Amino acid sequence: TNAEPADEKKTVNVGVSIYKFDDNFMTLYRQEIEKYFKSLNTDEVTYNVTVQDGKNDMAEQTNQIDNFIAQDYDVLIINLVQSTSAATIIDKCEAAETPCIFINREPSEEDMKKYEGMISYVGADARQSGKMQGELVAELDNKGDLNGDGLLQYVMVVGDPENVDAKYRTQYSIEQYQEVSGNKVEKLDEQRGDWDQAKGQEIVANALTQYGDKIEAVFCNNDAMALGAAQAITAAGRTVGKDIYLVGVDALAEAVDLVSTDMMTGTVLNDHITQAHKAVDAAVSAVNGEKLSAYYWVDYVKVTPKNASQFK
Amino acid sequence: MNIEKKRIIHFMSNNAITLLLILLVFYVGMTQAGFLSGPNFNNIMTNVVPRFIIALGVSSCLITKGTDLSAGRMVGLGGVIACTFLQRADYADRFFPGLQQYPLLAVLILVILATAFFGLLNGMVISILKVPPFLATLGMQTIVYGINLVYSGADPIGGLRKDYTSLATGELFSIGGFSFKYLFLIGIILGILFWFLYNKTRYGKYMYAIGGNENAAEVSGVNVTLSKIKIYTVAGIMYGIAGFLLAAKSGGASVNLGLSYELEAIAACTIGGVSTTGGVGKVSGILLGVLVFELLKTSMQFLKIDTSYQFIVQGAVIIIAVALDIRKYLAKK
Amino acid sequence: MNIEKKRIIHFMSNNAITLLLILLVFYVGMTQAGFLSGPNFNNIMTNVVPRFIIALGVSSCLITKGTDLSAGRMVGLGGVIACTFLQRADYADRFFPGLQQYPLLAVLILVILATAFFGLLNGMVISILKVPPFLATLGMQTIVYGINLVYSGADPIGGLRKDYTSLATGELFSIGGFSFKYLFLIGIILGILFWFLYNKTRYGKYMYAIGGNENAAEVSGVNVTLSKIKIYTVAGIMYGIAGFLLAAKSGGASVNLGLSYELEAIAACTIGGVSTTGGVGKVSGILLGVLVFELLKTSMQFLKIDTSYQFIVQGAVIIIAVALDIRKYLAKK
Amino acid sequence: MSEILLEMKEISKSFPGVQALDRVSLKIKKGSVHALMGENGAGKSTLMKCLFGIYKIDSGEVLLENEHVNIKDTQEALSLGIAMVHQELQSIPERNIAENIFCGRYPMKKRAYLKMIDHKKMMEDTEKLLSEINLKLSPKTRLADLSVSQRQSIEIAKAISCRAKIVIMDEPTSSLSEHEVNALFDMIQRLKEKGTSIIYISHKIEEILKISDEVTIMRDGTYVGSWSSSELTTDMIIQKMVDRELTNRYPQRKSKPQGNILQVEDLSSTDPKSFQNISFELRKGEIFGIGGLVGAQRSELMEGIFGMRAISSGKIIYKDKVLKIKRPRDAISKGIALLSEDRRAMGIFGVLSIFDNVTVASLDHHLILKTILNKKSLNEVVHESIEKMSIKAPSSKSLIQNLSGGNQQKVIISRWLANGPDILILDEPTRGIDVGAKYEIYTIMEDLVSQGKSIIMISSEMSELIGMSDRIMVMCEGKNTGLIDAAVATQENIMTLATKYM
Ligand SMILES: Nc1ncnc2c1ncn2[C@@H]1O[C@H](COP(=O)(O)OP(=O)(O)OP(=O)(O)O)[C@@H](O)[C@H]1O
Ligand SMILES: Nc1ncnc2c1ncn2[C@@H]1O[C@H](COP(=O)(O)OP(=O)(O)OP(=O)(O)O)[C@@H](O)[C@H]1O
Ligand SMILES: [Mg+2]
Numbered sequence A: 001t002n003a004e005p006a007d008e009k010k011t012v013n014v015g016v017s018i019y020k021f022d023d024n025f026m027t028l029y030r031q032e033i034e035k036y037f038k039s040l041n042t043d044e045v046t047y048n049v050t051v052q053d054g055k056n057d058m059a060e061q062t063n064q065i066d067n068f069i070a071q072d073y074d075v076l077i078i079n080l081v082q083s084t085s086a087a088t089i090i091d092k093c094e095a096a097e098t099p100c101i102f103i104n105r106e107p108s109e110e111d112m113k114k115y116e117g118m119i120s121y122v123g124a125d126a127r128q129s130g131k132m133q134g135e136l137v138a139e140l141d142n143k144g145d146l147n148g149d150g151l152l153q154y155v156m157v158v159g160d161p162e163n164v165d166a167k168y169r170t171q172y173s174i175e176q177y178q179e180v181s182g183n184k185v186e187k188l189d190e191q192r193g194d195w196d197q198a199k200g201q202e203i204v205a206n207a208l209t210q211y212g213d214k215i216e217a218v219f220c221n222n223d224a225m226a227l228g229a230a231q232a233i234t235a236a237g238r239t240v241g242k243d244i245y246l247v248g249v250d251a252l253a254e255a256v257d258l259v260s261t262d263m264m265t266g267t268v269l270n271d272h273i274t275q276a277h278k279a280v281d282a283a284v285s286a287v288n289g290e291k292l293s294a295y296y297w298v299d300y301v302k303v304t305p306k307n308a309s310q311f312k
Numbered sequence B, C: 001m002n003i004e005k006k007r008i009i010h011f012m013s014n015n016a017i018t019l020l021l022i023l024l025v026f027y028v029g030m031t032q033a034g035f036l037s038g039p040n041f042n043n044i045m046t047n048v049v050p051r052f053i054i055a056l057g058v059s060s061c062l063i064t065k066g067t068d069l070s071a072g073r074m075v076g077l078g079g080v081i082a083c084t085f086l087q088r089a090d091y092a093d094r095f096f097p098g099l100q101q102y103p104l105l106a107v108l109i110l111v112i113l114a115t116a117f118f119g120l121l122n123g124m125v126i127s128i129l130k131v132p133p134f135l136a137t138l139g140m141q142t143i144v145y146g147i148n149l150v151y152s153g154a155d156p157i158g159g160l161r162k163d164y165t166s167l168a169t170g171e172l173f174s175i176g177g178f179s180f181k182y183l184f185l186i187g188i189i190l191g192i193l194f195w196f197l198y199n200k201t202r203y204g205k206y207m208y209a210i211g212g213n214e215n216a217a218e219v220s221g222v223n224v225t226l227s228k229i230k231i232y233t234v235a236g237i238m239y240g241i242a243g244f245l246l247a248a249k250s251g252g253a254s255v256n257l258g259l260s261y262e263l264e265a266i267a268a269c270t271i272g273g274v275s276t277t278g279g280v281g282k283v284s285g286i287l288l289g290v291l292v293f294e295l296l297k298t299s300m301q302f303l304k305i306d307t308s309y310q311f312i313v314q315g316a317v318i319i320i321a322v323a324l325d326i327r328k329y330l331a332k333k
Numbered sequence D: 001m002s003e004i005l006l007e008m009k010e011i012s013k014s015f016p017g018v019q020a021l022d023r024v025s026l027k028i029k030k031g032s033v034h035a036l037m038g039e040n041g042a043g044k045s046t047l048m049k050c051l052f053g054i055y056k057i058d059s060g061e062v063l064l065e066n067e068h069v070n071i072k073d074t075q076e077a078l079s080l081g082i083a084m085v086h087q088e089l090q091s092i093p094e095r096n097i098a099e100n101i102f103c104g105r106y107p108m109k110k111r112a113y114l115k116m117i118d119h120k121k122m123m124e125d126t127e128k129l130l131s132e133i134n135l136k137l138s139p140k141t142r143l144a145d146l147s148v149s150q151r152q153s154i155e156i157a158k159a160i161s162c163r164a165k166i167v168i169m170d171e172p173t174s175s176l177s178e179h180e181v182n183a184l185f186d187m188i189q190r191l192k193e194k195g196t197s198i199i200y201i202s203h204k205i206e207e208i209l210k211i212s213d214e215v216t217i218m219r220d221g222t223y224v225g226s227w228s229s230s231e232l233t234t235d236m237i238i239q240k241m242v243d244r245e246l247t248n249r250y251p252q253r254k255s256k257p258q259g260n261i262l263q264v265e266d267l268s269s270t271d272p273k274s275f276q277n278i279s280f281e282l283r284k285g286e287i288f289g290i291g292g293l294v295g296a297q298r299s300e301l302m303e304g305i306f307g308m309r310a311i312s313s314g315k316i317i318y319k320d321k322v323l324k325i326k327r328p329r330d331a332i333s334k335g336i337a338l339l340s341e342d343r344r345a346m347g348i349f350g351v352l353s354i355f356d357n358v359t360v361a362s363l364d365h366h367l368i369l370k371t372i373l374n375k376k377s378l379n380e381v382v383h384e385s386i387e388k389m390s391i392k393a394p395s396s397k398s399l400i401q402n403l404s405g406g407n408q409q410k411v412i413i414s415r416w417l418a419n420g421p422d423i424l425i426l427d428e429p430t431r432g433i434d435v436g437a438k439y440e441i442y443t444i445m446e447d448l449v450s451q452g453k454s455i456i457m458i459s460s461e462m463s464e465l466i467g468m469s470d471r472i473m474v475m476c477e478g479k480n481t482g483l484i485d486a487a488v489a490t491q492e493n494i495m496t497l498a499t500k501y502m
């Protein structure tokens, strides 16, 4: 490192760039990264963590990474804005000989073969979250089929499709539902809620007036939209668990709360704590000169009324 | 005969947007079940009210030849503040754990004070420091967002009190499927208040005068500086109220609440005949503009238009609507 | 002595923004290692060039008293189109699997044709249909985004060809740590071209005349309609070029590339003295405005200001910079 | 000489609610000056705008050199050899003189790969043109830095430099002073000799009789008739225009000024080029005239008193108290009103109605419970104004921007009268106003002073100054060069004082 302090104490500069600061999940994630790094500080080593906001703009993020490299940071933890831009970032890191841990948004396999041992991806398989949403409904006693016609009539509230999570959840929740339940499905409506609670409420409120009792399940790509949906469902005089089902992803505190009181059918926990710890551990071992493996996987967890109390 | 025809054309071009709206409602209503129903009317109105309130706030700025790009972020700040003070006592993840249960009105006032403060700042920067409104409010947009990030830590705030959420869901009375919600009452009251302000008070007349010709207003004895400060402050108040209601309506708020609502509000105002060159605009027009937007969105959802195409349709309809509407203002050559 | 003092104050108020900039660079350079280094200079310049190009495009619209809110989305469309045609042959996840390897210039032309088309539409809607620029380009923003969604299916496009990405990374020559990249050359050429357009051609003079007094321009025989169409089309071209370069620089593109760059560009123009009331603006000022933005951002990162606070600082600095700068135009009568 | 260059036949044009032109005809001979006259709102400007392609005619036809032409837009008019000086200033304030003059027809460099503007030629031509019309200005001066009259001169220069067959001048002299008017007349003479025809609109009958060859008179959008100017006299013109006798041009001045209301002592502007060390006093019930040439800083002085410009030293004593005015509303609240010379920039609210334009300055006097506007009493004020000033408009809801220039002026005067000021400062009050309406305004002025109010009137029209004032202060280059009692004032002695430092 460039800045050798006068005493023995070693300072490790860690650059973190998060794709967007106002993302609920990544907020929890980055807070955990910082917390965990702090707990690793000892008399010999101090971790100096700088977290930047990519502002959902790849060009901006590239610039931040350039700045980190210009300042000779020891290791980078990057939550890419565009997973397809990984190659460019990896090339930059390789040129500067800086190890780099990607989190949350997965670069292509091809890219992960580059600069072996110095880069790594820590994350959960985004497809899994969708699959679990499907299972949450499929594993109900009536498989979600309230009207018993062998079809699941559903409404899908999609996040910003620019994020692959949105696509995977939209796709795999339904595929997995069909596979597990053996039922067919009927899509009544699919709208973009852009991860936003207010939009979730408006979309589901409209869908409920248009399709009324026909709707059996509402799938939301994340919990914020599911919370809005819950609001719309209550306002329309429907009851989750009785005449409609509602699932989300993220296990936000309020969503878990709703699940535990049977006001949401279920949600899926993206385990940011384990992920954050694994990412930090990988970063630390890279600084210590150890060779990284390309992937560290963390599982999603289903949250149902039965186990909800564990997640509070 | 010919005169009759001319009259019809004249009427049509003078009411292009209203006619377009009626046509749309008629078409969707005929082809899609549930569109012309009480609950759908309720939905649309619940969506319209907060946006109408925001548009009212923005409209004053537009009429003085200004603009307010900080509207959306102020709505967000208002919503987040409201939610942090109005969580259920038994909610586990409370923002202020030990907080007592304040009355709704007290929190509303707090929210209004906060957003009015930033509105006041906007007004002062624009009228005293003479920073162009676009830039001043763009800067304020960033600042308010930053403050909201710092305040809320980007955590979504939920677990709201029933009395608060029922502001948006609770109804005063209902006839058939049409229920009259508290929210509507608030919208109507604010609409009338603004109509009154714009037409019956000095505040309104000065606003139009400033927009019509700022120099002439100054020379005519209008306190331009003070008027603008008032206008931006009142706008701030409206954003606070809108944020308060929006959060109640969606059952929670996060830092992104209200994102880019200002653009929609400005567009709605312009569709409703508020001139971007200042001095012109009516409350009824603003309501019409907001209605166009919301009806269009709901209609597209009912018509099952693919979401990607919805963007294209929405953009095109806005442009076409205004292109038709503008005919009536264009000086006849 | 007193005169000397007055002169200094006069000089300071006339160059407020430049001085602020120098002060900032000086302070950060003194306190933070690596700031005043070749690589950092390169970083900043690579950031500045695409934004400068966008700002150039937007500036023409602003000078005619218009605006262009579709800029950011057009940049996104340009970037996405470029990437879909410039993926490596051996990249697994290609958008057009069997596509042959077109020369860069051919793809650039394709991109420019696409964005110029939407610019042309903007121009026609504004000048022929007389839709207010704010609304016309807001509508176009939505439309272009929708089209990009439909085109790309919201998939991020990566796996770019080396010859393409090296446009942004490749260097022409380097002296010490300061390397002169292809990107800079493009920026300089376009800057000079615009300077020439604005100062030496009818196109530029008409642009200023229209912004200064559209009516007067019209009665002087300026073809206002055609001039505006040209201006918006040229702006479209610039967005295409910027998108092409930005995607090369970030090594990929998705539908959100360029999101809200227009606001930044408009802000940069205004900081650089382009008047929002039309008729005023210089290329050098635009460059200065963009520099202020980028230097500020980089400085805050070097100073390790917490990101949430960065928003607050950025907003405040913009407002203050313009408030100081505007003094020079406000000479009391 | 007698060859017909232009013929407009049975032209009709209507706006919503107004028949602006009703079968009006006009014949213009080659190389002649043809005056167009009529009251405010008679349709003169509209007729010319139809010719220049700004408005599309509803019916009728236009023949240019016996060829039928259909002029769609101004570009076409210009290319047919028609140029126009507009009633309202059409300058581009942020650009310089040369660019303003050559806007729309910049000289291009002949040998250059890229189409470049020939700046050098443009500057030279501008300089030549400026010297032709006696303007000592650099071609690089921004229009925003010029006075209204200088801007007007630039527009005239621009129209003349088009080398057009027909030059339309819509009240070119309304904001010019004697000096510039004479330069203009010389210019017109030279144009005539070159065979150019000029259509000249003015409310100044002396001018018309002096320079025109023929006169066409319009009334209420209809054609009254055309005469050779040699057959006409002032009284005949007035009679034909207003359709009634107008025996006096100025009302009998009866009021006797007495006592002081305002005393200006040693007032200087912060701008050293503007007014310096001005002292005068205004009496109760007096019309105090201020004369001088353009650039004499008369307007600046008044704007200084009214709080629109910075004052470096001096005192203003009003009703025996030292007056502290920082901004216009301080002055207004003390009972001082100023009618600005720049109607477009400082007067009208174009997109607002007549109602709003009249009432904006006096809303404070019409409040119920100190908050709600009293529509009823405001309406009374507006209707009274429309009647008293005979403002020609479809209704009080009409937008002021759709009124004829003269009627706009009347609306603005009404605004200040509605405010009931003790001192009314009028900067060129009758600019662009027809003889009939002028008389009405003079009568109102006389009424006001006989009620004990005081008026300061800046005017570039000597006869008006002499006819209406009690005393006349003359300024030259920012200094007070003398005070003349109206009884002994003549054009000559005013002129002598006005050019004292030249
Ligand atoms: N654009 C317009 N819209 C509506 N009415 C108009 C418009 N332009 C002119 N008018 C009306 O047409 C009539 C003729 O106006 P015009 O300007 O031709 O009068 P003018 O003879 O030039 O008067 P002045 O001497 O005051 O300039 C007026 O009643 C005026 O109100
Ligand atoms: N020689 C000059 N060069 C540049 N600007 C000038 C010159 N003379 C006057 N001005 C500007 O012209 C404007 C108006 O001129 P001024 O008020 O002195 O004329 P005036 O005596 O009031 O004549 P008018 O009868 O037209 O009102 C002012 O803004 C002043 O700064
Ligand atoms: Mg006229």
Ligand SMILES: [Mg+2]
Pocket (backbone or CB within 6 Å): D147, D295, D298, D299, D300, D341
């Ligand atoms: Mg003057």
